[in-house]
Amino acid sequence: MAKADCITPKVFSCFNSAYQNAELPKLCSELFAQQQSTWQQMAEGYASLEFIRIREIICNGCTVKVQFNPKRIISTGADVDPAIINKRKCFLCLENLPEAQQGIQYRDDFLILCNPVPIFPRHFTISSIRHIPQDFKFSVDTMLDIARDISPDYSIFYNGPECGASAPDHLHFQATPRRAIPVEWDAVDVRRRKRFYYKNHVAGFTLINYGRSVIIIESSVKQQLLAFLQIMFDEWKKLLRFTKEPMVNVLCSYQENIWRLIIFPRHKHRPDIYFKEGNNRMVISPAAVDMGGLIVTPLEKDFLNIDAKLIEDIFVEVSEQQAVIDNILDKIV
Numbered sequence: 169m170a171k172a173d174c175i176t177p178k179v180f181s182c183f184n185s186a187y188q189n190a191e192l193p194k195l196c197s198e199l200f201a202q203q204q205s206t207w208q209q210m211a212e213g214y215a216s217l218e219f220i221r222i223r224e225i226i227c228n229g230c231t232v233k234v235q236f237n238p239k240r241i242i243s244t245g246a247d248v249d250p251a252i253i254n255k256r257k258c259f260l261c262l263e264n265l266p267e268a269q270q271g272i273q274y275r276d277d278f279l280i281l282c283n284p285v286p287i288f289p290r291h292f293t294i295s296s297i298r299h300i301p302q303d304f305k306f307s308v309d310t311m312l313d314i315a316r317d318i319s320p321d322y323s324i325f326y327n328g329p330e331c332g333a334s335a336p337d338h339l340h341f342q343a344t345p346r347r348a349i350p351v352e353w354d355a356v357d358v359r360r361r362k363r364f365y366y367k368n369h370v371a372g373f374t375l376i377n378y379g380r381s382v383i384i385i386e387s388s389v390k391q392q393l394l395a396f397l398q399i400m401f402d403e404w405k406k407l408l409r410f411t412k413e414p415m416v417n418v419l420c421s422y423q424e425n426i427w428r429l430i431i432f433p434r435h436k437h438r439p440d441i442y443f444k445e446g447n448n449r450m451v452i453s454p455a456a457v458d459m460g461g462l463i464v465t466p467l468e469k470d471f472l473n474i475d476a477k478l479i480e481d482i483f484v485e486v487s488e489q490q491a492v493i494d495n496i497l498d499k500i501v
């Protein structure tokens with residue numbers, strides 16, 4: 169089927185102009201209301217948020233939230249083996265979307281959709297209209313545009329193909345209410361911020377004693393920000409001899425004319441405890457939200473049993489080592 173045939177019935181509204189201040193959040197609210205009233209699966213998903221439970225646990229002096237959310241088993245327990253991914257029907261391709269699902273066409277390339285299995289009271293998936301793989305370098309320019317256009321109400325995030333994306337073969341971001349993820353607060357805590365870079369309108373920070381490697385990049389000049397990211401990722405790939413993109417989760421927001429990227433460099437996707445047998449197994453599969461301090465547990469036993477030590481150990485296990493990150497950052501200062 170031609171793209172035009174596929175997309176027309178899926179477009180609830182369009183966002184096209186160069187910059188329409190606060191227009192996109194308004195369109196998101198309208199889409200949300202329309203989908204709530206016409207798409208039963210989505211309405212049920214948001215109704216189920218009333219029954220989720222939250223625990224707050226202090227890890228490395230910061231609050232980590234644990235959310236018991238049984239519906240997230242689809243995503244947290246997703247099989248991301250490339251052989252399985254290649255065989256399954258891609259759930260983000262236009263022709264496979266549920267009949268009642270519609271979205272906001274964002275310029276020519278993306279469709280903003282309500283996520284029917286939410287973690288947040290407003291949770292959108294921003295999906296490429298074409299079936300192309302997750303690729304940070306290819307998509308970061310667009311990610312910055314979307315973050316600006318969807319501000320001030322929402323932040324967006326990207327999960328690398330090998331660290332949390334349940335559709336690694338189909339480029340997508342997700343949008344969440346601004347500062348719904350704890351790291352968005354920690355990232356502006358001056359007691360933790362340590363600056364490693366300040367040049368050409370770009371500032372770079374890490375967070376002291378955060379228990380997981382994190383790089384924060386801020387800038388009001390898009391081209392300078394993109395240039396910095398290009399250098400950083402090139403150094404990263406060179407140092408680790410990667411041919412693929414480094415493993416990352418990235419949160420992105422835009423406030424008061426400044427983009428802020430919060431980058432979690434990853435060493436591995438799932439912790440060993442995910443692969444244990446029987447009762448010893450914990451279904452915890454960290455992606456951007458979890459690395460950002462909101463850990464989703466689809467199983468009640470995991471929700472009840474998880475503690476600070478376990479969370480701190482998982483963060484260390486799946487994060488890239490700080491020494492490696494320091495080495496990369498040293499090369500670009």
Ligand SMILES: [Zn+2]
Nearest residue numbers: 258261299338
């Ligand atoms: Zn697809």
